[in-house]
Amino acid sequence: MSIIELEGVVKEYQSGSETIEALKGVDFYANRGEMVTVIGPSGSGKSTMLNMTGLLDTPTEGIVRLEGVDVSALSEDELTEKRRSGIGFVFQDFHLLPMLTAVENVELPSMWDTSVDRHGRAIDLLKRVGLEDRLDHLPSELSGGQQQRVAIARALINEPKILLADEPTGNLDQDTARTILAELTRLKTEEDIAIVVVSHDELLMEYADRTVELIDGVIT
Ligand SMILES: Nc1ncnc2c1ncn2[C@@H]1O[C@H](COP(=O)(O)OP(=O)(O)O)[C@@H](O)[C@H]1O
Ligand SMILES: [Mg+2]
Known part of the structure; x- marks a missing residue:
């Protein structure tokens, strides 16, 4: 069974009197x-599709299944819980809080959870992405690649089953992008998670087990 699945997903946005059909019946799954990787030009619907996959937005039509369960049957509280505990997100511009250190940024998504050693796990994750000597640095004291590795560690703090990344290498040079992609492929095996990366950058295909192409809201 796929961990996450989209079936016939349509997404329309209303913009004034105009209706934009960003997704036109997308079938997709990840194990x-x-x-x-989902490759496609700008405006093809990649971020929209990732937001559906991450339960951040609901489709106009079609079904999203998480571990085989149609998520439209879940309450808002259940959705929040699934999103929080099951899914990690990484974005192009890192989304780190500037006044928090690397280790504090990583701990942040687990703040309410007093049952685990958050600090210990945050340090462990930062070690695993090669930042053991940068724990107490602020984002402004880190390079772009280092900031993205902090963001990846943060996405893993709640031990998600799915890691979703929207153009994670978009702000990085080619060498740094390769380091980050190699990091993701290693974590995929170590953590046994599904990773979905959307990007317009074809470099990603080299690191993927599978690539699908999204053009104008359709998987080709
Ligand atoms: N919140 C929104 N309101 C209206 N139109 C949107 C919104 N978000 C995205 N779109 C439109 O949907 C299409 C797909 O956008 P997006 O998913 O961001 O594509 P990509 O990530 O591939 O660049 C584009 O035409 C975009 O302008
Ligand atoms: Mg996008």
Whole structure:
């Protein structure tokens, strides 16, 4: 069974009197232990599709299944819980809080959870992405690649089953992008998670187990 699945997903946005059909019936799935990349030009619907996959937005039509369960049957509280505990997000511009250190940024998504050693796990994750000597640095004291590795560690703090990344290498040079992609492929196996990366950058295909192409809201 796929960990996450989209079936016939349509997404329309209303913009004044105009209706924009960003997704036109998308079928997609990802399994644990694999990295799937979604490649497509700007405006093809990649971020929209990732937001559906991450339960951040609901489709106009079609079904999203998380571990086989149609998520439209879940309450808002259940959705929040699934999103919080099951899914990690990484964005192009890192989204780190500037006044918090690397380790504090990583701990942040687990703040309410007093049952685990958050600080210990945050340090462990930062070690695993090669930042053991940068724990107490602020984002402004880190390079772009280092900031993105902090963001990846933060996305893993709640031990998600799915890691979603929207153009994670978009602000990085080619060498740094390769380091980050190699990091993701390693974590995919170590953590047995499904990784979905969307990007317009074809470099990603080299690191993927599977690549799908999204053009004008349609998987080709
Ligand atoms: N909140 C929104 N309101 C209206 N139109 C949107 C919104 N978000 C995205 N769109 C439109 O949907 C289409 C797909 O956008 P997006 O998913 O961001 O594509 P990509 O990530 O591939 O660049 C584009 O035409 C975009 O302008
Ligand atoms: Mg986008």
